[in-house]
Ligand SMILES: Cc1cc2nc3c(=O)[nH]c(=O)nc-3n(C[C@H](O)[C@H](O)[C@H](O)COP(=O)(O)OP(=O)(O)OC[C@H]3O[C@@H](n4cnc5c(N)ncnc54)[C@H](O)[C@@H]3O)c2cc1C
């Protein structure tokens with residue numbers, strides 16, 4: 001345990017890194033897409049569609065592919081989900097549409113809905129933007145945050161003819177599509193290409209380096225605009241609550257993932273030889289797997305309950321395991337072991353359920369680590385100075401995603417009850433835009 005931490009760049013060759021971070025799934029070609037679409041039963045009352053948070057008419061778009069009309073298929077998808085291209089790459093389909101597919105129940109092999117969606121949307125995105133901007137309504141809407149929720153909201157508002165100004169804290173739009181999603185799920189700068197695709201409708205301006213709570217205030221936005229949508233996601237990360245948490249070698253997984261996504265040369269990124277990740281969600285899997293792909297030798301995920309309780313799906317867990325990541329269940333970190341201000345390991349304790357409570361077993365172990373990643377969840381940071389009602393620590397909204405203030409809507413990760421998936425953020429954004437449009441049209445005519 002007393003060894004100096006081994007953290008370095010260039011653990012793998014450039015060629016190896018390129019191969020490791022290539023597309024997770026190869027896209028379907030036209031023949032494969034036809035064969036796959038032919039497997040669909042075009043069910044009446046389709047369970048796949050009910051399982052899709054954006055309620056895409058799945059049998060209809062699959063039928064359109066099967067009859068040789070992939071661009072019509074894409075239109076069917078975009079009508080409900082303008083970020084259907086990204087969702088085709090990142091949705092955990094194994095717990096959504098494909099889990100519900102009748103062929104999954106009958107033979108354990110669902111129709112590959114995600115790959116078919118990608119085939120259709122890729123075909124259409126190479127073309128002209130499929131929607132026209134509605135006739136100008138005379139109304140202006142501010143959208144704060146240019147992540148999936150904000151982009152989906154802005155696009156639908158532009159279709160309805162409103163003028164939209166987006167305020168984005170970062171220099172790039174896309175939110176976690178650009179700074180969070182695992183690199184091998186969205187290759188070739190797809191996130192930025194999709195932002196360009198969404199903006200191509202017209203009527204949407206993005207002002208970068210503009211943050212609510214830092215210069216921008218809700219009161220001012222309410223004064224200057226007819227309606228406001230907040231899609232600001234999570235800005236905070238949870239702490240372990242252990243001593244020495246600020247030591248070198250202890251890092252927040254989301255920041256490292258963002259650095260990885262922005263890196264132009266992965267061989268320059270430093271990675272530990274032995275990496276320990278604490279958490280059980282998608283972020284934990286992503287940092288563990290990407291550390292392995294960068295050349296870490298030993299990567300372990302520590303999770304305080306059983307694998308079946310992890311927020312990361314069984315598919316995501318298998319993906320990590322198949323790349324040599326170890327998942328240690330029923331353990332919790334007790335102490336960070338440091339030397340000269342740098343983490344060199346962890347003391348961990350076994351856990352067990354006692355009634356409904358998770359408790360330590362008293363049995364402890366030591367685990368050596370060069371880097372420890374914290375991936376135990378993110379939190380909403382209220383930048384509205386308490387102006388909006390909250391619920392469970394996030395913004396409280398109604399069915400139409402309207403907040404406790406009449407001119408303000410919100411959606412995506414920052415609102416209570418949201419499932420913290422890209423597709424759920426897109427759904428919120430579209431629903432909010434419809435509700436805002438009804439409000440603006442009502443106030444316009446009445
Ligand atoms: C590491 C990681 C991996 C993930 N992988 C997946 C996956 O594979 N599949 C999946 O479905 N979901 C995944 N998710 C979840 C998904 O990315 C989010 O649920 C989704 O991005 C939420 O969208 P959003 O628009 O609400 O927020 P965000 O994507 O967070 O976008 C919020 C935007 O608001 C901006 N902003 C924040 N504060 C301010 C402010 N004060 N003023 C102005 N702008 C501001 C931010 O810069 C950002 O652009 C992952 C999340 C993480 C962290």
Ligand code: SF4
Nearest residue numbers: 040041043048101102
């Ligand atoms: S449930 Fe499966 S087979 Fe039925 S319509 Fe959906 S994709 Fe096709």
